[in-house]
Amino acid sequence: MTNEQQQSDVKVSPLLFTPMTIRGVTAKNRIVVSPMCQYVSEDGMPNDWNLVHLGRYAFGGAGIIYGEETAVEERGRKSYECAGIWADKHIAGYRRITDFLKSLDTVPAIQLGHTGRKASCRGAMENFAPLTDEDTEKGMAPWRGLAPSAVDHVKRRFQPKEMDYGDIAVVKASFREAVLRSVDAGFEMVELHGAHGYLLHQFLSPLSNLRNDAYGGYIEGRMRFPLEVVEEAREALPDNLPLSYRISVVDGEGGQWGLSDSLKFAKALEERGVDIIDISSGGIFGNSSLPHVPRVQGYHVNFTERFKRKISALVMVVGLITEAKQAEDILRENKADLIGMSRELMYHGDWPIHAAKTLGVDNYFALQPEPYAFRLRKREADKQLVINKPDEAKRALEQLLET
Numbered sequence: 001m002t003n004e005q006q007q008s009d010v011k012v013s014p015l016l017f018t019p020m021t022i023r024g025v026t027a028k029n030r031i032v033v034s035p036m037c038q039y040v041s042e043d044g045m046p047n048d049w050n051l052v053h054l055g056r057y058a059f060g061g062a063g064i065i066y067g068e069e070t071a072v073e074e075r076g077r078k079s080y081e082c083a084g085i086w087a088d089k090h091i092a093g094y095r096r097i098t099d100f101l102k103s104l105d106t107v108p109a110i111q112l113g114h115t116g117r118k119a120s121c122r123g124a125m126e127n128f129a130p131l132t133d134e135d136t137e138k139g140m141a142p143w144r145g146l147a148p149s150a151v152d153h154v155k156r157r158f159q160p161k162e163m164d165y166g167d168i169a170v171v172k173a174s175f176r177e178a179v180l181r182s183v184d185a186g187f188e189m190v191e192l193h194g195a196h197g198y199l200l201h202q203f204l205s206p207l208s209n210l211r212n213d214a215y216g217g218y219i220e221g222r223m224r225f226p227l228e229v230v231e232e233a234r235e236a237l238p239d240n241l242p243l244s245y246r247i248s249v250v251d252g253e254g255g256q257w258g259l260s261d262s263l264k265f266a267k268a269l270e271e272r273g274v275d276i277i278d279i280s281s282g283g284i285f286g287n288s289s290l291p292h293v294p295r296v297q298g299y300h301v302n303f304t305e306r307f308k309r310k311i312s313a314l315v316m317v318v319g320l321i322t323e324a325k326q327a328e329d330i331l332r333e334n335k336a337d338l339i340g341m342s343r344e345l346m347y348h349g350d351w352p353i354h355a356a357k358t359l360g361v362d363n364y365f366a367l368q369p370e371p372y373a374f375r376l377r378k379r380e381a382d383k384q385l386v387i388n389k390p391d392e393a394k395r396a397l398e399q400l401l402e403t
């Protein structure tokens, strides 16, 4: 489909570029940069890479920018290179990033997480290979993760520790403190990473939670720990700042947690003040016959539309959303409220500006910082100058080439 065809299909002003206010925070559009782990931190610290990586999307015009999963506890990292916010020393580095993002009129958001039993491995480009004793010599000693039950995900150097009530209290407090630090660091939205087989998801899934106390068993027991974390987070977060929660809507491949479980859980989340349910999937892996979610265009949209029918919290969709018209249709058809994107933005950081042009937004350059927008507007104006009309330009060039 050409840009012109896409434009003519959208007669009214595009929803994708209609500002949205959530609690006290207004995003200039509904394009959300979905969290992306970078594996570039030392001791959890954000650095220049994170500033440029996230700043690039602010230059490109996104409305809300989530930083990567950020560990609330040192042992709650996957790898030694993961980002963290488990200590006050981290705050200043994030503040530098949030100040910059805000200066470009975008909403800085943080995703807080705890990896649980998926701890103690290498990063994505090394296929999350578990750390071994040999890594100790390189200063990367393997460590023991936490989990609802002492069940491995992939065999690691240490089996995860089954969390006792003391551990549960410590992790809840870590989430609370991480929220407080995030606010100090200038973030205007906080997301709890409850998906992809990490700690909060591990409590939900019967594959990883084999407990028979108040934190296991029936779904109410398995939901208890994540919901207590939500209560801590909501209490620590000022009323005017939104809270989102990322869920794996289905365990996917080999899992057992399904859509109806997620709908029930989402209801409980919204009752506790979660403003946005961010729908992802997968990450637990087990031996049931559930398949992987097929990676078709907009592969979570069929799920998010079910949430839109059943809950009143806002719903965010991610997963192969790459076209302006596709994103606009999702919003118009009420299948989601916010459009999350990662890989297309990695490929094309200025996607929002091009999408705005495609959807017929008049002043699409305004999505860029003024020093850019000014030059580009001028370039467009120059095209209208008489001397630049084809005949005039030809004559002028002929004259100049004679000199």
Ligand SMILES: Cc1cc2nc3c(=O)[nH]c(=O)nc-3n(C[C@H](O)[C@H](O)[C@H](O)COP(=O)(O)O)c2cc1C
Pocket: 034, 035, 036, 037, 038, 068, 069, 111, 193, 195, 196, 246, 280, 318, 319, 320, 321, 340, 341, 342, 343, 344
């Ligand atoms: C480089 C990279 C890092 C990611 N890191 C995270 C993360 O930290 N937390 C998370 O919830 N999802 C993470 N994801 C998943 C994305 O947020 C997103 O849900 C997924 O890539 C699907 O959206 P897309 O098709 O627009 O890329 C990551 C994806 C990529 C490509």
